[in-house]
Amino acid sequence: MTLLIVGATGTLGRQLARRAIDEGYKVRCLVRSTKKASFLKEWGAELVRGDLCTPQTLEAALAGVTEVIDASTSRPTDSLTIKQVDWEGKVALIQAAKVAGVERFIFFSILDADKYPNVPLMEIKRCTELFLAESGLNYTILRLAGFMQGLIGQYGIPILENQPVWVTGSSSPVAYMDTQDIAKFAICALSVPETQNQAFPVVGTRAWSAEEIINICERLSGKDARVTRMPIGLLRSVQGLLRFFQWGWNVADRLAFTEVLASGIALNAPMDEVYTVFGLDKQQTATVETYLQDYFSRIMKKLKELDYEKTKNKKQKDTKTPFKQSSKVNSQ
Template sequence: MTLLIVGATGTLGRQVTRRALDQGYEVRCLVRSQKRAAFLKEWGAQLVSGNLLDPETLDDALEGVTAVIDAATARATDSLSNKKIDWEGKLNLVAAMQRASIDRYVFFSILDSEKFPDVPLMNIKCCFEKYLAESDLKYTILRPAGFMQGLIGQYAIPILEGQSVWLTGQTAPIAFMDTIDIAKFAVRALEVSDTERQSFPVVGTRAWGAQDIIKLCERCSDKTAKVTTVPLGLVRGLGKFLRFFQWSWNIADRLAFTEVMATGRELNASMDEVYQTFDLDVGEMSTLEDYMQEYFSRILKKLKEVEMAQAKQKKKKKKKKTDRTYPKF
C-alpha cells in the first residue's frame, strides 16, 4: 500500500510518517519545501512537491497512491488563513482523490469541535466532518484534544528558564496525548475496516488542568514556576484587534481557543471502545507524567553536560592566563 501523507513536516505529521515507515508502508509526502522536508527523505519517505491550494500539483502527487492520511493544518505563523488551508485546501484534496479514484482517507479533526462554532478552526473542522459524512469516501476521522508536545513551549521551557507561565483566569482540563501515540491510531485505521466512515476520539488517559501541569513540571524540574494570570477579557480584546490585520488572522484564531478554556469543561472522552476497535493497548501509550519526566531528565542532563563543559573551558582559560602571568624559570 502506498500512502500519501499531507502535512508531514508538522508535529503530528512527522510522527505519522515515522510510524507508517516503521510499519512497512511505502510513504509519499506532499511538501511545499523539499529542503525543509529533507529529514523525511532520510527516513525513507518519497518527497513530492505540491500545495493544497494548487490542484494541479495534487494530481501528480496522488498517482499510484492507495490511501491518504491528512495531518495538514494552518499554523499561527502561516500567511494563509485557516479557511484557505483547512477548508479550501481540503476540498481540493478530496476532489483530487476522487479524480484518482482513491477513497481511503484519514482526517484529523478536534474533539468537541461541534460545540464551539465561534472558534474558527473548530468550526471549520466541524464543517469538514459533515462534508465527509456526505461524501462517498471511506474516511476515518480522528479527534485529538491536544498534543503533549505543545506543553513544552507553554509550560516546561518557561519554568526551566525562570520565565512566566501565562494563564487565563479559568482553564478547562484537557486529555493531552503524545503525537507518537496518535500516529499509531492513524496508521492502524488503514488496517481495520470497522474504522471506515467513523469518527473516534483520540485522547490521553486523563484530563489535566493548567495548575496540575505546572505542579508536574515543578516536580520534574525541581524548580518553582512563575505564574502570570491574564484576564480573559484582555485576551478576547487582543483577538478582536488582531483580526483587523490579515497577517495576524491565524494568531487571532489561536487566541479564540480561550473560549474553549473559559468553559471550564473537560475536553475528554472515553477511549475504551476505541482501543477495542483499533486493537491497540492502552498500556503502550505514554502518560503525561512519563512524557514530562523523560523530557526534563533529558534536558537537565544536557544542561549539566553543558555546564561541566563550560566550567572545564573556563578552568583551562584561567590556567593559560596564569601561565602567561607567572612564567616558569
C-alpha cells in the same frame, strides 16, 4: 499500494511517516519544500512538491495513491488564513482524492468541535467532517484533544528559563496524547475494517489542567514557575480589535481558540471501546507524567554536562602554565 501523507513535516505528520515506513508502507509525502523535508526522504519516503492551496498540484501527488492521511493545518506564522488552509485546502484535497479513486482517507479533527460554533477552527473542523462524510470516500475521523509535545514550549521551557507561563481564564483540563501514540491509531485504522466511515476520539489517559501540568514541571525541574494569568476579557478585546485589519484575521482566529482552553470544560472522552476496536493496548500509551519525566531527565542531564564543561574550562583558564611561571621567575 501507496500512502500519501499530507502535513508530514509537522509535529504529528513526521510521526505518521516514521511509523508507516517502519510498518512497510510505501509512503509519499506532499511537501511545499523538499529541502525542509529532506529528513523524510532519508527515512525512505517519496517527496512530491505541492500545496493544498494550489489545487492543480494535487492530481500528480495523488497519482497511484490508494490511501491518504491528512495531518496538515495552518500555522501561526503562515500568511494564509485558517479558512484558506483548513477549509478551502481540505475541500480541494478531498475532492481530488475522490477523483483519484483513493480507497481510504484519514482525517484529524478536534474533540467537541461541534460545541464551539463561534470558534473558527472548531467550526471549520466540524464542517470538514461533514464534507468528508458526504464525499463518498471511505474515511476515518480521529478527534484529538492536544499534543504532549506542545507542553514543552508552553510550560517546560519557560519554567526552565525563568520566563512567564501564561494561563488564561478557567483552565480547561486537556487529555494530551503523545503524537507517537496518535500515529499508532492512524496507521492502525488503515487496516481495521471496523474503523471505516466512523469517527473516534483519540485522547490521552486522563485530562490535565494547566495548574497540574505546572506542578509537575516545577517538581521535575526543581524550579518555581512564574505564572501570569491573562484575563479572557482582555483577549476578547484584542481579538475584536484585530478583526478590523485584514492582516490580523489569522491571529484573531487563533486567539478565538482560547475560548475553548479557558472555558473550564474538559477536553476528554472515554477510550476503552476505542482501544478495543483498534486492537491496541492502553497500557502502552504514554502518560503526561512519563513524557515530562523523560524530557526533564534528559534536559537536566544536558544542563549538568554543560555546567561541568563550563566549570572545567574556567579552571583550565585559571591555571598558570609552566611557561608563564618560568617567565615570572626569569624576570626576577
